Amino acid sequence: MHVNPPKHWGKYAGTVLGADDAGGTAPLAGATVRLDAKTSSHTLTTAEDGTFALWLDARDAPLTVTVTKDGYQPATAKVKIEKGETTIGDFTLKKAP
Numbered sequence: 001m002h003v004n005p006p007k008h009w010g011k012y013a014g015t016v017l018g019a020d021d022a023g024g025t026a027p028l029a030g031a032t033v034r035l036d037a038k039t040s041s042h043t044l045t046t047a048e049d050g051t052f053a054l055w056l057d058a059r060d061a062p063l064t065v066t067v068t069k070d071g072y073q074p075a076t077a078k079v080k081i082e083k084g085e086t087t088i089g090d091f092t093l094k095k096a097p
Contacts, residue, residue, distance in 0.1 A: 005055045010081040013053035014089035016046050016067055025092055027051075031069040037061060058083040067091045 005011075016033065017025040027050030035042040037060035044052045056063070061081040068074045072093035081087050 006057075008058055008083045009055050010058040010061075010083050011053060011055050011086040012063065012065075012079065012081055012089055013051070013086055014091065015050045016052070016069070017050055017090070017092045018069065018072055019092055019094050021095070028069050028072070028093065031067055031072075031093070034066045034068075036064045036066070056081055065089055067093065069093055071096055073097075 016028045016031040018028040019025055029046055029048045029050060031046040033044040033046065033052045039060055042054060044054060046052050058081045063079045063081065064076065065079050066074060066076045073096050075091045075093055077089065079087060079089055
């Protein structure tokens, strides 16, 4: 079944990667992605391939996005969701010292 989201909603999606000791990156499963908007908050957990996605009311933007995972330094970004569009928010977390 396919359901169309309301016209004033937009999708926020991305991938969380972790930097490894060899200078490469790998998907981070189980990372926490916290989305704080003007009137709501959402907490997502990344899938095995490091991906996450959520449809949101674009009128509630901007979002403050905070990504965390044990053993890694957190990352934060401000994001504006556009209605009817997919906004991509990819993150690469560095290992904690």
